[in-house]
Amino acid sequence: MDSPAQTEMVNMRLTEKTNGTLGTETPEPSYTGAESPELEEFLPHVAGKEKQRFTDFEGKTTFGMSVFNLSNAIMGSGILGLAYAMANTGILLFLFLLTAVALLSTYSIHLLLKSSGIVGIRAYEQLGHKAFGTPGKMAAAIAITLQNIGAMSSYLYIIKSELPLVIQTFLNLPEKTTDWYMNGNYLVVMVSVLVILPLALMKQLGYLGYASGFSLSCMVFFLCSVIYKKFQIPCPMSWDSLNHTAAGNMSLLSGNYAYQNGHATVESDSSECTPKLFALNSQTAYTIPIMAFAFVCHPEVLPIYTELKDPSKKKMQQVSNISISVMYIMYFLAALFGYLTFYDHVESELLHTYSYVDPFDILILCVRVAVLTAVTLTVPIVLFPVRRAIQHMLFQNKEFSWIRHIIIAMTLLTMINLLVIFAPNILGIFGIIGATSAPCLIFIFPAIFYIRIMPKDKEPMKSPPKILAACFAGLGVLFMIMSLSFIIVDWTSGSSKSGGSH
Template identity: 25%
Template sequence: MGTNYTRISNDSFVELQLHDQIDSPTEKSPQNPKKVQEFDDLDEFDELDKLAPGFGPNHDFGSGLYGAVFNLTTSVIGAGIMALPATMKVLGLLVGVVLIFLMGVLSEISVEFLIRFAVQCKANTYGEVVENALGKTARIVSEICIVINNAGVLVVYLIIIGDVMSGSLRHIGVFDQWLGNGFWDHRKIVILIVVVVFLAPLCLFDKIDSLSTTSAASVALAVVFVLVAFVVAFIKVVEGKIEAPRLTPDFSSETAILDLLVVIPIMSNAYVCHFNVQPIYNELKDRSPEKMNKVGRMTTLLCVMIYASTAIAGYLLFGDDTESDILTNFDKPLGIKFSTALTYIVRVGYILHLVLVFPVIHFSLRQTVDELAFEGRGPLYESRKRCVALTVVLLALVYIGSTMIPSIWTAFKFTGATTAVSLGFTFPALIALRLSSLGPGLTSRERFLAWLMLCLAVIVSVVGVVGNIFSMQNKSG
């Protein structure tokens, strides 16, 4: 079978381009007289398809621009958004919003680094890029980071779902408010029902593009939460029920420095989605780095808007009473008309958001575990039995973790200061600095940004671990 695919060169990447005129398998394009390599049979197409799943003729699936944006945005916006208003309480409104913007910009740059060098070394997964740059051991470390980070995030999601719906020691659950006492008071039962009825069917999809519709719904639910919080905050500001917010950190507090040490890692890992960048890129219909970079920029802009809005509205609403998980602040009247209905909309809506985010985070967890346990077995989507088995095992382990651990916010902060920062900043910076010598290289500005990213990642990791250790000691003391 003859084709007219010709390899063309670019400053940074190698792409395939179809000639405008297709007359015969051997005819040269008049616009490019220098004939390069042609693909003359299906075996060569098969090799291309193995290298770049979804690109060859054997697969007609693929996501569009907005489907990729929704999937990547859903990877970013999870439970971490609920902690942002509490960071405003520590950082102050002005400093907090500036940091949200700066961290978003740095995260977008690190995503572009990751895509650029993944294409350069023809890698299909996060681990493969790391291995090309830093070796086999580093790949294993990066994949372990993904497993720890994503498993911890999923356990947190289930704990939040259980606490909000069934209640906890400090907060009444939605079911209790609706139905009174009953079997739904038991968090383990509620979580099990959610896992079996809602999460398992979504997690069984073997391609992340299949989740683009649910990802769009999850982003919409997050926007609903932001709108409700903003409307309530605006009404209370007009009625004079909200005090003027603090704009900068309050260093007069005895625990000010310690609070800053704990908050900084939370802010820095808010945009970590890098474990899903490569799977989303692999399933794009237009598999070009430029297209994925556009996906990254649109995602960053959307997330910055949602994060800043949530942080501002949440802090204005509850001030110094803002809790580490602001969702728990909505279990009491808000002081305006229809506040009871609004609290239900916020809590139930965000629980549905987490249910739809869960399978997107689970996708990269399952893929990474498969790479660690079944290296060399071929793509996971080619083995339905392996996909189902891994899904069932991982869901069971995450469920057990959520029922055995009453609250893992402290552990979540530790993973945020270590695995999340490593995945979002440390590894991308090291990849760029190491692989730049093998390709077109980095500009002086890009090299500066890579070193800045690496230094900040190390500082945040050290500061986060030290801060959490001292915080635990203070609470126990």
């Protein structure tokens, strides 16, 4: 998923299975087992033994399981925003952009694998250190931290948006209520304090790693439900089952409203049920950031490569190609059937849109509960590498401290909760993170790291591979500037929708 859970789980499994460590030309500081688990080496070195390169490590993970792990790393909350992206680009333009981002992601993984093969490094931050020293390592760590904070924010926003609807269904509340337990802001804080924080204070992830696989299963369930509901919800849309008070919700959608026996019926123009092949508007600017956010898995590629049985660049590239292809198909199907269900009425968080059709739909309720459970258990997993990066950047030579361990977790959760409470919608989270850290991790860093690490005697600066890599980095900068510019213009003009914030 967009979640980096695989990195940490691979780290723990490898730590248990080996006594070697990675060797690089610029060695990283080593730590003893008594120190913070956040600062624990990927493959801890034992004094007196020769250090290993990661390519010397005997991986145990099969090809198929590696595909599952990387697919799991790609899949995340970004899938909930793709139908909205299609509504603002049209089917053909969306397909073109999705294909382009998927192919570019594949190429960037190719650059990462070539770079890591030269120096025997398995961590994104260490590639940055090898290429540009401390500034490169810090830049990579900051980008990964921002990406993970964005992922956690999107997960908590789903809790804020969906948990009130689940409570409404369970308590059989047909009308909107002002009770505190229906306020998403209160609920997200309660879940953070009562569930996420205790799990985030654990020294090691342990069984929580299984939440990553559960999250992928939930997203597959979500996709199947979206496809099924497409054939259950008629168009033009009509909500005879909703009571009179639901008209307040439905006013968010275009259409004319008539009342029969106290029930609301939407009289939509059948022209609204015609899909668009191409579309351009102010919201189109969010499309590429949403897609980039949905395809980020690059910090997890090298750890998964490390644990691959009989590893080779060709084999790992095949793992990447299959994983991206599977996610590409799932993303397109989720976007297509979500769009063909609601057309221009789809919101930036697709699952929330179904509440306007039937808030008591049992299937959608099950999807909501599954997704809520998955994202709640995934937040501590995503928080773990962020805290580890902060420890490594700010407290590198310090011994483990429970006080610091707790303060970092509480500070991160507080910041993310404030962001979720005051963010107008999940679209802003997808947009900003997808327009900043995602282009760095997918486009810019793999290219410039490759250019710096690849020896000039093997590939001169003017060689076609390095020229192509330079163009790739330039494309990432262009995407970042264009996306940020359009998003800022959209915000300042006040035309951004507040989808999913109701």
